[in-house]
Amino acid sequence: MWIALVITHGLLAFLLLGAITHQVVSVWAPVRARAANFVARYRAVGSANYANAVIVLFVANALLGAVLYTNYRISARLTLEQGRYWKSFGAFEIKEHLIAIGLALLPAYWYFWRPAALENTRTRTALTSLLAFIVWWAFLTGHIVNNIRGIGT
Amino acid sequence: MTKQGRLGTFVVVFAAVYSAMYYFAVDRNWALFSYGPALGEWKMFAHAASAGPTMYWYGWIATSAIVGGVAGLLACLLPQGWRDRVWPGFAWLVPVCAIGAIGYLLSGYFTR
Numbered sequence: 001m002w003i004a005l006v007i008t009h010g011l012l013a014f015l016l017l018g019a020i021t022h023q024v025v026s027v028w029a030p031v032r033a034r035a036a037n038f039v040a041r042y043r044a045v046g047s048a049n050y051a052n053a054v055i056v057l058f059v060a061n062a063l064l065g066a067v068l069y070t071n072y073r074i075s076a077r078l079t080l081e082q083g084r085y086w087k088s089f090g091a092f093e094i095k096e097h098l099i100a101i102g103l104a105l106l107p108a109y110w111y112f113w114r115p116a117a118l119e120n121t122r123t124r125t126a127l128t129s130l131l132a133f134i135v136w137w138a139f140l141t142g143h144i145v146n147n148i149r150g151i152g153t
Numbered sequence: 154m155t156k157q158g159r160l161g162t163f164v165v166v167f168a169a170v171y172s173a174m175y176y177f178a179v180d181r182n183w184a185l186f187s188y189g190p191a192l193g194e195w196k197m198f199a200h201a202a203s204a205g206p207t208m209y210w211y212g213w214i215a216t217s218a219i220v221g222g223v224a225g226l227l228a229c230l231l232p233q234g235w236r237d238r239v240w241p242g243f244a245w246l247v248p249v250c251a252i253g254a255i256g257y258l259l260s261g262y263f264t265r
Contacts, residue, residue: 066211074206090261091262093262097252100214112244
């Protein structure tokens with residue numbers, strides 16, 4: 001069951017990574033003219049359409065991660081400690097805190113992506129960028145730690 | 154100065170207070186409850202599990218969410234003039250500061 005959960009967690013994280021990266025690229029480098037090539041089309045997505053998907057995927061990932069965390073705490077974490085993988089260990093500790101703070105951002109992120117609040121460009125860009133940083137950190141750290149000692153192995 | 158609605162005030166204050174509170178919850182271990190994964194044991198507040206490791210993370214989130222939620226609701230009750238002074242940027246600036254402070258708390262793992 002743990003392996004199925006960790007694979008589902010990874011797949012959902014991949015979807016979330018795609019959605020938030022699309023959105024953060026489009027807020028930092030919006031395309032004004034008609035998109036002509038792949039990169040321009042990547043930047044030209046309707047960023048507001050991603051907000052609800054990002055929220056649902058973030059919450060689903062956090063919940064799955066919270067369930068998996070119990071197994072990590074009694075198995076994989078011991079391997080990291082015994083193997084003295086302190087940087088990976090520390091990066092994963094930071095990941096858990098980033099996810100907790102990411103949850104706090106979601107209501108504001110949702111609010112500032114509503115059509116009625118679209119004039120708050122700076123706040124919306126900052127919240128989206130911070131959320132993207134959190135998602136990227138969590139994805140990479142989870143991947144690295146799972147490579148050191150995968151759950152269920 | 155832009156007019157700040159009650160919902161706008163709530164989300165900004167919630168993000169800011171939750172994040173600040175989360176830092177203090179981690180630093181001082183103000184967990185609303187604790188969990189021992191070895192025995193599936195839940196305890197109120199920060200108490201070590203009777204066997205195996207103890208997880209406080211869920212409890213820190215609960216503490217921060219409650220404090221952030223109450224602060225957000227109280228901020229909604231403020232008069233319009235006061236609510237207009239709540240800078241929307243607090244919604245990301247305070248979390249960034251909390252992340253920096255937590256990174257500092259854990260910096261020992263990267264300097265060993």
